[in-house]
Amino acid sequence: xxxxxxxxxxxxxxxxxxxxxxxxxxxxxxxxxxxxxxxxxxxxxxxxxxxxxxxxxxxxxxxxxxxxxxxxxxxxxxxxxxxxxxxxxxxxxxxxxxxxxxxxxxxxxxxxxxxxxxxxxxxxxxxxxxxxxxxxxxxxxxxxxxxxxxxxxxxxxxxxxxxxxxxxxxxxxxxxxxxxxxxxxxxxxxxxxxxxxxxxxxxxxxxxxxxxxxxxxxxxxxxxxxxxxxxxxxxxxxxxxxxxxxxxxxxxxxxxxxxxxxx
Amino acid sequence: xxxxxxxxxxxxxxxxxxxxxxxxxxxxxxxxxxxxxxxxxxxxxxxxxxxxxxxxxxxxxxxxxxxxxxxxxxxxxxxxxxxxxxxxxxxxxxxxxxxxxxxxxxxxxxxxxxxxxxxxxxxxxxxxxxxxxxxxxxxxxxxxxxxxxxxxxxxxxxxxxxxxxxxxxxxxxxxxxxxxxxxxxxxxxxxxxxxxxxxxxxxxxxxxxxxxxxxxxxxxxxxxxxxxxxxxxxxxxxxxxxxxxxxxxxxxxxxx
Ligand SMILES: Nc1ncnc2c1ncn2[C@@H]1O[C@H](COP(=O)(O)OP(=O)(O)OP(=O)(O)O)[C@@H](O)[C@H]1O
Ligand SMILES: [Mg+2]
Numbered sequence: 285x286x287x288x289x290x291x292x293x294x295x296x297x298x299x300x301x302x303x304x305x306x307x308x309x310x311x312x313x314x315x316x317x318x319x320x321x322x323x324x325x326x327x328x329x330x331x332x333x334x335x336x337x338x339x340x341x342x343x344x345x346x347x348x349x350x351x352x353x354x355x356x357x358x359x360x361x362x363x364x365x366x367x368x369x370x371x372x373x374x375x376x377x378x379x380x381x382x383x384x385x386x387x388x389x390x391x392x393x394x395x396x397x398x399x400x401x402x403x404x405x406x407x408x409x410x411x412x413x414x415x416x417x418x419x420x421x422x423x424x425x426x427x428x429x430x431x432x433x434x435x436x437x438x439x440x441x442x443x444x445x446x447x448x449x450x451x452x453x454x455x456x457x458x459x460x461x462x463x464x465x466x467x468x469x470x471x472x473x474x475x476x477x478x479x480x481x482x483x484x485x486x487x488x489x490x491x492x493x494x495x496x497x498x499x500x501x502x503x504x505x506x507x508x509x510x511x512x513x514x515x516x517x518x519x520x521x522x523x524x525x526x527x528x529x530x531x532x533x534x535x536x537x538x539x540x541x542x543x544x545x546x547x
Numbered sequence: 548x549x550x551x552x553x554x555x556x557x558x559x560x561x562x563x564x565x566x567x568x569x570x571x572x573x574x575x576x577x578x579x580x581x582x583x584x585x586x587x588x589x590x591x592x593x594x595x596x597x598x599x600x601x602x603x604x605x606x607x608x609x610x611x612x613x614x615x616x617x618x619x620x621x622x623x624x625x626x627x628x629x630x631x632x633x634x635x636x637x638x639x640x641x642x643x644x645x646x647x648x649x650x651x652x653x654x655x656x657x658x659x660x661x662x663x664x665x666x667x668x669x670x671x672x673x674x675x676x677x678x679x680x681x682x683x684x685x686x687x688x689x690x691x692x693x694x695x696x697x698x699x700x701x702x703x704x705x706x707x708x709x710x711x712x713x714x715x716x717x718x719x720x721x722x723x724x725x726x727x728x729x730x731x732x733x734x735x736x737x738x739x740x741x742x743x744x745x746x747x748x749x750x751x752x753x754x755x756x757x758x759x760x761x762x763x764x765x766x767x768x769x770x771x772x773x774x775x776x777x778x779x780x781x782x783x784x785x786x787x788x789x790x791x792x793x794x795x796x797x798x799x800x801x802x803x
Contacts, residue, residue, distance in 0.1 A: 347700075371704060372706070398715070427800075
């Protein structure tokens with residue numbers, strides 16, 4: 285993908301548009317500013333990452349997009365429509381996998397469909413067909429406690445995907461995984477993204493992960509957060525893990541590291 | 548797991564019990580205590596065997612009152628817990644009253660129940676319901692409140708209604724706590740029914756005990772106590788079984 289492609293894309297129809305979003309929390313009677321003017325956009329089918337130091341307000345930003353928190357200032361526009369409710373546009377994968385321990389894997393991944401009032405049987409049939417792609421074939425009737433960490437994350441992602449929304453918000457989905465599993469999961473996520481083509485907004489702490497996965501990256505400052513760097517990732521797709529040693533890759537990495545640790 | 552608990556609990560418990568029984572038997576014989584005052588275990592056992600058909604006949608009435616009362620308590624507690632989950636305002640109003648009501652000793656209002664409900668099965672059922680209601684209601688309400696707030700948020704983002712959140716999330720999440728409360732209630736149920744029968748009834752283990760006591764048949768009183776304990780134990784086991792069938796995921800997780 286070229287620079288011009290991705291820029292054109294978000295100019296045409298951003299599915300997530302945040303303008304000057306600000307948020308403070310009252311902590312111990314004092315107002316603590318968390319987000320200070322964050323403006324971000326994600327285009328149709330685009331993969332955009334958000335990097336920032338721990339506690340800078342990344343999850344808070346997602347909560348605002350989901351409608352769980354209201355911004356103090358600024359606007360959130362989804363799919364170009366000011367009146368569109370988050371529940372109709374966004375599917376959210378929280379930082380913890382939050383699988384329901386009393387439901388089997390199959391019944392966990394169809395949760396959003398059940399909430400939407402779709403028939404259980406139809407949703408189950410659809411989910412069963414997708415199990416192999418999510419590496420969960422044969423585990424349909426297992427309970428979450430019987431799964432490995434990587435499988436739980438894949439199940440949580442499958443649940444997010446099956447909600448049939450155009451915007452996926454993924455909050456550090458691989459944060460708790462070991463390095464090897466994590467690398468596998470990144471490659472797998474790109475395959476899944478490629479076949480579903482939803483817009484993905486992805487939070488991570490991991491610079492390499494962000495570069496490897498994304499079309500564009502936003503870097504936030506420590507609290508109170510602002511966008512300190514916004515860059516395009518012009519590495520060709522499909523990407524293989526070897527590209528983490530390419531000169532372009534390393535140059536991006538250096539740029540982001542400098543933005544995260546200002547002198 | 549099951550094997551281990553079978554080995555662990557009963558063996559030592561049975562051993563202690565056997566020692567106590569032998570001691571009791573010996574103490575009664577050595578001191579020559581009269582049987583109407585304290586019968587030896589051997590005599591209690593004989594009485595148990597002799598009166599068993601009669602005891603079982605009376606048990607039916609007591610058990611019926613206990614089970615009916617327990618079922619009523621569960622139904623009322625579940626409905627109340629769901630109503631409280633639907634409306635925080637109702638919860639704030641009702642919950643303190645619920646706790647306050649527990650400071651009233653139920654036995655003291657039992658005579659009133661006889662005035663209101665007569666001598667049939669009704670006052671017994673009401674006593675059992677009152678005794679069992681509180682542990683079930685509290686365990687259900689607290690279980691629902693302890694549900695993971697982030698899971699609730701996840702369902703909200705999926706567009707779930709309050710009722711869907713209760714049905715898909717809060718009720719299943721509260722079931723382990725609910726069953727813990729139900730086990731406590733189950734052990735209270737027989738006791739509640741017997742107390743109800745003491746106040747006035749024509750059938751039931753409580754009646755049997757009152758009559759036996761008036762006739763100074765201490766061995767028969769002990770026999771009735773044994774039957775009450777055994778039935779309570781069976782109720783407990785039944786609830787445990789239902790719990791294992793209803794929330795297998797919880798027991799699997801706990802085993803880990
Ligand atoms: N409801 C709330 N009330 C008060 N403070 C809050 C609330 N939610 C979040 N915060 C605070 O806001 C700050 C940002 O939290 P947030 O979870 O958004 O950070 P984050 O960037 O996602 O961090 P991490 O990378 O560790 O997940 C934290 O200091 C947190 O304690
Ligand atoms: Mg976070």
